[in-house]
Amino acid sequence: MNTTNQNPLSYLHDQLADMEAKGLHFRLRVLEGEQRAAAHFDGKDVINLGSNNYLGLTTHKALRRAAIGAIRTHGVGAGAVRTIAGTMDLHMALEEQIAKFKGTEASVVFQSGFTANAGTVAAILGKDDLILSDELNHASIIDGCRLSRAAIKVFKHKDVADCERLCKETESWTGHKLLITDGVFSMDGDIAPLPALCSLAEKYNCIMMVDDAHASGVLGRNGRGTVDHLGCHGRVHIQVGTLSKAIGAMGGYVCGSRELIDFLYHRARPFLFSTGHPPSVVATCQAAFSLLDSPAGEKLIKKLWSNTKFFQRRLKKFGFSTGSTETPITPIHVGEAAKAFEFSRRLFESGVFAPAVGFPTVPEGKARLRAMVTATHKRADLEHACEIIAEVGRGLSVV
Numbered sequence: 001m002n003t004t005n006q007n008p009l010s011y012l013h014d015q016l017a018d019m020e021a022k023g024l025h026f027r028l029r030v031l032e033g034e035q036r037a038a039a040h041f042d043g044k045d046v047i048n049l050g051s052n053n054y055l056g057l058t059t060h061k062a063l064r065r066a067a068i069g070a071i072r073t074h075g076v077g078a079g080a081v082r083t084i085a086g087t088m089d090l091h092m093a094l095e096e097q098i099a100k101f102k103g104t105e106a107s108v109v110f111q112s113g114f115t116a117n118a119g120t121v122a123a124i125l126g127k128d129d130l131i132l133s134d135e136l137n138h139a140s141i142i143d144g145c146r147l148s149r150a151a152i153k154v155f156k157h158k159d160v161a162d163c164e165r166l167c168k169e170t171e172s173w174t175g176h177k178l179l180i181t182d183g184v185f186s187m188d189g190d191i192a193p194l195p196a197l198c199s200l201a202e203k204y205n206c207i208m209m210v211d212d213a214h215a216s217g218v219l220g221r222n223g224r225g226t227v228d229h230l231g232c233h234g235r236v237h238i239q240v241g242t243l244s245k246a247i248g249a250m251g252g253y254v255c256g257s258r259e260l261i262d263f264l265y266h267r268a269r270p271f272l273f274s275t276g277h278p279p280s281v282v283a284t285c286q287a288a289f290s291l292l293d294s295p296a297g298e299k300l301i302k303k304l305w306s307n308t309k310f311f312q313r314r315l316k317k318f319g320f321s322t323g324s325t326e327t328p329i330t331p332i333h334v335g336e337a338a339k340a341f342e343f344s345r346r347l348f349e350s351g352v353f354a355p356a357v358g359f360p361t362v363p364e365g366k367a368r369l370r371a372m373v374t375a376t377h378k379r380a381d382l383e384h385a386c387e388i389i390a391e392v393g394r395g396l397s398v399v
């Protein structure tokens with residue numbers, strides 16, 4: 001008989017203590033007020049390099065107005081899963097708008113980019129199928145692959161030759177095959193070699209799927225994403241995007257053929273078993289896509305890119321390594337995780353919020369700060385942030 005009455009969760013305490021000892025334990029930073037380029041976290045005014053709010057849409061007037069309007073006309077909740085009674089006219093209108101924007105037959109909105117990826121891969125593949133996946137693909141893709149129970153083969157990051165090696169190895173595979181990649185990689189900011197991967201998919205008869213979470217609203221005409229940016233229209237069967245980053249609200253979507261979308265209505269588990277978006281969020285996203293396709297949206301994207309070039313050039317001048325980034329995602333490489341976290345802590349004390357990422361978000365020994373530039377950062381703030389990053393970085397011998 002157990003008389004000590006031990007807490008069966010006590011091993012969590014030990015693991016947390018271990019993280020603490022290694023300098024890897026963190027507390028959540030709390031934002032007071034709005035998500036903006038200059039913001040108030042944990043009682044402190046900081047230059048905010050932590051958000052994915054690329055275009056500053058989290059606080060955009062037109063989006064606020066749309067959200068409030070939808071609450072007036074449609075209430076605050078969908079009240080049911082989409083497949084039972086929770087599909088509103090607003091949901092259908094947004095999906096049509098997204099499909100048109102992306103130039104595909106149809107689209108379906110999920111509760112998040114995470115569920116869009118995981119739900120789609122798990123729905124379309126089964127245990128007899130095969131997945132070819134870039135080693136730096138997002139966690140939601142990896143989880144979707146695991147959930148599908150398909151065989152998973154991982155190719156070296158952006159390495160088309162390595163991917164072709166796997167294609168050849170599996171040429172006689174009898175099940176379905178999926179080639180899947182991020183469009184823009186979320187921790188390094190580099191862009192997938194889509195045209196070459198599409199050619200492989202065509203040559204070896206694979207379904208081609210791209211997760212464009214960090215490209216939508218950032219790359220391509222009016223932010224149409226990497227497929228548009230790299231001229232791959234009609235070659236990608238499944239395009240995933242998020243409504244949580246540049247779009248400024250929350251959710252994810254899948255674009256493709258009418259049949260693909262119809263199939264997902266019937267088989268994607270997050271779509272079937274979790275309630276649809278509230279009207280305010282749907283209306284916010286509709287307003288965001290309208291804005292992207294207007295001159296005001298174009299102007300924001302232009303500003304995003306000029307701020308990005310300015311910021312990355314300054315950091316390089318100070319001697320930092322920003323790796324292989326080609327987008328506003330700006331890794332500042334440190335190496336050791338404890339040092340990256342210390343770097344971030346000291347920056348915060350000096351008025352710059354640039355989060356550190358370590359294992360398991362990035363491989364061990366590749367810890368970094370991940371600074372995100374937006375269209376709404378002021379030039380002077382970016383300049384000031386670079387100077388502080390340089391000063392603190394020198395103190396820690398990063399440069």
Ligand SMILES: *Cc1c(COP(=O)(O)O)cnc(C)c1O
Binds near residue numbers: 138
């Ligand atoms: C952020 C991200 C997602 C998840 O999107 P959410 O809408 O936040 O769930 C999926 N894929 C990639 C590559 C991402 O960076």
